[in-house]
Amino acid sequence: MKILIITTEWERYPGDISGIHVRQQVERLREAGLEVDVFPFRGEKNPLNYWQAMRELKKLNLAQYDLIHAHHGQAGIVALAQKIRPVVVTFHGSDLQGIRTSSGQVTLTGYALKAASRWVARRADAIILVAEHLAAQLPRGVTYQVIPAGINLDAFHPMPQAEARRALNLPQGKKLVLFVGDPARTEKRFWLAEKTVSLLPNEFNAQIIVAHGVPPREMPLYMNACDALLVTSSTEGSPNA
Numbered sequence: 001m002k003i004l005i006i007t008t009e010w011e012r013y014p015g016d017i018s019g020i021h022v023r024q025q026v027e028r029l030r031e032a033g034l035e036v037d038v039f040p041f042r043g044e045k046n047p048l049n050y051w052q053a054m055r056e057l058k059k060l061n062l063a064q065y066d067l068i069h070a071h072h073g074q075a076g077i078v079a080l081a082q083k084i085r086p087v088v089v090t091f092h093g094s095d096l097q098g099i100r101t102s103s104g105q106v107t108l109t110g111y112a113l114k115a116a117s118r119w120v121a122r123r124a125d126a127i128i129l130v131a132e133h134l135a136a137q138l139p140r141g142v143t144y145q146v147i148p149a150g151i152n153l154d155a156f157h158p159m160p161q162a163e164a165r166r167a168l169n170l171p172q173g174k175k176l177v178l179f180v181g182d183p184a185r186t187e188k189r190f191w192l193a194e195k196t197v198s199l200l201p202n203e204f205n206a207q208i209i210v211a212h213g214v215p216p217r218e219m220p221l222y223m224n225a226c227d228a229l230l231v232t233s234s235t236e237g238s239p240n241a
Contacts, residue, residue: 010040073117093237096137164225178226180241
């Protein structure tokens with residue numbers, strides 16, 4: 001089987017971790033013996049970028065693929081611009097739930113994204129959700145399959161905490177609370193994580209540790225080095241953290 005993956009989240013330069021969840025799926029599919037090509041584009045909330053991506057897609061020899069797999073609802077818009085091959089769309093959360101503020105309110109852009117994702121869901125040949133609760137955001141009557149994000153147990157496994165802290169140059173004598181994600185993204189509510197840790201009694205000697213933009217190979221070290229993982233998002237699909 002030969003698959004074309006379309007995504008708005010993909011590495012832009014060596015070391016960029018944008019779309020690492022898509023990259024890892026591509027690698028696993030190739031290891032399983034499937035042929036996989038990737039068609040990445042940057043949407044950046046600009047309709048012209050989507051129009052240009054549709055034009056570039058139609059220049060490809062799409063007949064060589066058995067199916068097209070779009071990651072995120074917005075990528076599905078481009079995938080559905082062609083009528084040659086069936087389209088599978090994986091929804092990851094913010095596409096169906098909408099981009100939200102720290103209080104959980106959907107932004108204007110978020111409403112547009114929700115509407116576009118529902119439009120895509122009605123027209124795609126198959127739908128994948130990363131969590132069951134996202135089904136409530138689908139149009140009535142749309143069928144779907146739930147396939148949660150996987151965990152690489154070769155990478156993520158217990159190790160001595162002191163050893164992980166030494167590898168990351170983190171203090172040994174404190175309680176470390178891990179926050180995974182971009183603090184600048186309002187729906188992640190980093191302010192709430194900070195406030196939570198600040199309310200701990202002084203004898204806890206607690207410190208918040210932010211893991212954002214770090215190499216994927218270091219994430220197992222952060223998970224083992226810290227005493228707790230704090231997820232304070234107003235919404236999540238199926239948290240990659």
